[in-house]
Amino acid sequence: MFVAIKSMGLLGLDAFPVVVETDISFGMPFFDIIGLPDAAVKESRERVRASIKNNDIDFPDGRIIVNLAPADMKKTGSFYDLPILVSLLSASGKVKEDISESAFVGELSLGGDIKRIRGALPMCIAAQKMGIKRFFLPAVNAPEAAFVDGIDVIPVNNVGELIGMLKGNAEIKPQRRSIPESEKTAFGIDFSEVRGQFAAKRALEIAACGGHNILLIGSPGAGKSMLAKRLPTILPEMTQEEMIETSKIHSIAGELTPERALITRRPFRSPHHTVSTAGLAGGGTIPTPGEVSLAHNGVLFLDELPEFSRAAMEILRQPIEDGTITISRANASLTYPCSIMLVAAMNPCPCGYFGHPTKKCTCSPQQVTKYLSKISGPLLDRFDMHIEVPPVDFAALAGTEGGESSKDVRERVNRVRRIQNERYKDTGFSCSAKMTPGAVRRYCVMDDDARELVMKTFDALGLSARAYDKILKIARTIADMSDSDIIRTEHVFEAIQYRSLDKKYWSN
Numbered sequence: 001m002f003v004a005i006k007s008m009g010l011l012g013l014d015a016f017p018v019v020v021e022t023d024i025s026f027g028m029p030f031f032d033i034i035g036l037p038d039a040a041v042k043e044s045r046e047r048v049r050a051s052i053k054n055n056d057i058d059f060p061d062g063r064i065i066v067n068l069a070p071a072d073m074k075k076t077g078s079f080y081d082l083p084i085l086v087s088l089l090s091a092s093g094k095v096k097e098d099i100s101e102s103a104f105v106g107e108l109s110l111g112g113d114i115k116r117i118r119g120a121l122p123m124c125i126a127a128q129k130m131g132i133k134r135f136f137l138p139a140v141n142a143p144e145a146a147f148v149d150g151i152d153v154i155p156v157n158n159v160g161e162l163i164g165m166l167k168g169n170a171e172i173k174p175q176r177r178s179i180p181e182s183e184k185t186a187f188g189i190d191f192s193e194v195r196g197q198f199a200a201k202r203a204l205e206i207a208a209c210g211g212h213n214i215l216l217i218g219s220p221g222a223g224k225s226m227l228a229k230r231l232p233t234i235l236p237e238m239t240q241e242e243m244i245e246t247s248k249i250h251s252i253a254g255e256l257t258p259e260r261a262l263i264t265r266r267p268f269r270s271p272h273h274t275v276s277t278a279g280l281a282g283g284g285t286i287p288t289p290g291e292v293s294l295a296h297n298g299v300l301f302l303d304e305l306p307e308f309s310r311a312a313m314e315i316l317r318q319p320i321e322d323g324t325i326t327i328s329r330a331n332a333s334l335t336y337p338c339s340i341m342l343v344a345a346m347n348p349c350p351c352g353y354f355g356h357p358t359k360k361c362t363c364s365p366q367q368v369t370k371y372l373s374k375i376s377g378p379l380l381d382r383f384d385m386h387i388e389v390p391p392v393d394f395a396a397l398a399g400t401e402g403g404e405s406s407k408d409v410r411e412r413v414n415r416v417r418r419i420q421n422e423r424y425k426d427t428g429f430s431c432s433a434k435m436t437p438g439a440v441r442r443y444c445v446m447d448d449d450a451r452e453l454v455m456k457t458f459d460a461l462g463l464s465a466r467a468y469d470k471i472l473k474i475a476r477t478i479a480d481m482s483d484s485d486i487i488r489t490e491h492v493f494e495a496i497q498y499r500s501l502d503k504k505y506w507s508n
């Protein structure tokens with residue numbers, strides 16, 4: 001008896017169709033899996049055998065060969081348990097339901113419980129595109145898959161339930177879509193809690209509007225971490241497309257839960273400075289996405305930047321520029337997206353008080369230089385904006401002046417981002433920070449005075465072509481914030497302010 005059951009495979013962010021072909025013939029008891037299975041897939045035999053036995057079903061007699069087609073693609077992971085089980089049930093005549101347009105993925109426990117898998121969302125998206133009508137998967141993964149239109153997602157908890165349905169004795173209702181509860185709740189922190197610091201807040205608002213990378217420099221206790229942690233509260237809303245893209249990555253990393261089945265808010269990832277390069281970039285025998293990819297369409301925040309290892313900082317350089325990261329392994333190299341806004345905070349020197357208005361810095365000039373040189377030139381260059389966070393004065397701290405709430409700021413940010421989404425809709429990027437050099441020429445139209453100011457600055461500061469583009473991108477965002485199609489002097493003037501700190505600290 002021969003049967004073919006549809007399933008899926010995963011290669012990075014993409015899923016591909018896999019057919020589980022099972023042949024049972026007369027002969028000595030034998031059970032093997034072929035078709036480039038890895039160790040986890042090979043072990044499937046034992047889980048399938050035990051879960052069948054433990055659900056009071058006879059394991060089929062004879063010689064069983066399971067082939068995972070296409071045979072030239074490597075099969076990794078434990079989610080072939082479920083289709084293999086279904087193929088055995090089907091080959092021994094226990095399935096009455098029509099499953100020709102169904103696909104199955106899921107890991108089994110020995111007792112027959114169906115356990116959580118990684119990558120359910122990208123697999124379901126691919127299954128729908130292939131014309132599959134019903135997608136059977138672990139119940140815990142069903143909420144994330146349910147965000148795909150045009151396919152019924154069938155949640156299964158255990159083998160007993162599944163068999164009941166396949167025999168036609170019971171029904172399992174397709175998973176309904178629900179907006180994750182935790183995503184609806186408030187942040188618990190707010191911009192208005194930050195007293196004073198209006199310049200820093202303004203800079204963060206600009207950065208949020210245009211998706212610009214920003215570096216915060218200031219003495220300890222100035223409020224750098226406090227400010228950065230409140231950035232998520234003013235980030236622009238995600239588009240539907242961005243939600244799905246980001247959720248796919250979190251699905252593969254196994255980070256989605258039934259309560260948080262879809263990422264509807266821009267991620268804010270804040271890895272500790274002891275993070276490994278694999279933790280940042282992604283890795284493992286089956287390479288899973290790292291922090292930089294988990295931050296896709298959101299923020300990667302590196303607090304205490306100089307404390308990160310040189311290797312960690314260097315590995316980020318290219319991905320930040322490209323918006324994608326490639327992880328190479330012996331037998332595969334996978335590419336994950338990582339279009340992020342990079343935010344970092346640092347002290348200006350080892351003691352922290354270099355440049356402080358009242359406290360005296362106790363570091364020698366060499367110590368300061370050595371400390372600052374931990375940030376390499378090319379990495380420094382990735383920051384579009386630099387901002388100094390001065391210690392907040394007592395009057396501001398003691399006063400009640402907190403300023404605007406995050407909600408009010410966020411409304412403005414949303415408006416600006418909508419302008420940018422609309423302007424860049426056919427370009428492949430969605431905010432000013434991601435403009436290509438060609439796009440900068442096209443979209444950053446200045447009036448004469450603004451152009452003259454840029455030219456003068458260019459000569460006076462000895463700017464690189466890249467720095468020039470960055471100024472124009474920031475000026476573009478600032479102009480959008482004041483509803484101006486043309487970039488004017490005041491926009492350029494403000495943009496230049498955000499490029500002057502590297503001269504102050506890194507001039508030699």
Ligand SMILES: Nc1ncnc2c1ncn2[C@@H]1O[C@H](COP(=O)(O)OP(=O)(O)O)[C@@H](O)[C@H]1O
Pocket residue numbers: 193194195196197218219220221222223224225226227345392397
């Ligand atoms: N502008 C401010 N308004 C209110 N509290 C502040 C402000 N700046 C600093 N603080 C207080 O000081 C603490 C330390 O700030 P933090 O963000 O950790 O500083 P940094 O990261 O610059 O060393 C904060 O948790 C907060 O309680």
Ligand SMILES: [Mg+2]
Pocket residue numbers: 224225226303345
């Ligand atoms: Mg801090």
